[in-house]
Amino acid sequence: MKTNTKSFIAGLLTATASSLCCITPVLAFLGGASGLVSSFYWIEPFRPYLIGMTVLVFAFAWYQKLRLKTKPECHCESDNKKSFLQSTAFLSIVTALAALLIAFPYYASAFYPEAAQPKVVINDKSNIKQATFTIKGMTCEGCTEHVNSEIAKVRGVINYQTSFDNANSVVTFDNSKTSAAIVATAINSTGYKVVSQTVNNH
Known part of the structure; x- marks a missing residue:
């Protein structure tokens, strides 16, 4: 369970980092702290590598989850009911969340209000x-x-x-x-x- 939890955390962190350059501006815009929005623009060149790391982390987590397990070393493991954090459903939720974080730059514009069209009377x-x-x-x-x-x-x-x-x-x-x-x-x-x-x- 500890291994799975570490994988989930690592996957979410890399997924978040991969889109932090776009997540931060939205949070700053909504919170009125616009001066902070460009703080993470330097992450953008590393985005492909962070996405690759995220994919590898979750591929490993799914491999661990779906592989054929050997006979339990002790009966206590099989007798105890697995928690939700160890379930396939939880891994699916975390994977979907990571995918949403990675894709964030593609729908980030939806969080900004539509800019009003300027109306200017031109005299000269x-x-x-x-x-x-x-x-x-x-x-x-x-x-x-x-x-x-x-x-x-x-x-x-x-x-x-x-x-x-x-x-x-x-x-x-x-x-x-x-x-x-x-x-x-x-x-x-x-x-x-x-x-x-x-x-x-x-």
Whole structure:
């Protein structure tokens, strides 16, 4: 039982660690501690290895559970009823939980509210600017939703498109109502960091 318990704990820890870079932003967003969200972005390159470790741990646990057991060394083992923690049902639950943790980056965006579409009255088209912000720390679609939710709050923003694949956000705004610096501040408030920006006429 001790071996099984250690396997379960190890599997859940590696499964959690593999998606910690995306779990932390959601927890921080829900808890209002946005400054912490990029703390674990460095884990992302290790994600494939952590997933591999999780698979190996649970493969071993299932092997231990399903293999043909030899005759018990003492009758006390067979006489005592196995606890739920030793059951196949419990292992199934823990395995399913680990799978949900591993898959978290693919559904993390569901935890963020849909960003409101900006409504800006354009009086002078010459004031329309487009800025590209290079952002450090984004690792999944959930991260882009977090960034978008803050950009959408900035008065004067007309349109935005954030991509974690490109590690940037392209924002169109009315320069008479806001500025690239204000948009950058909004992005930085999420915990991710703007490392560079370029501004052009739209």
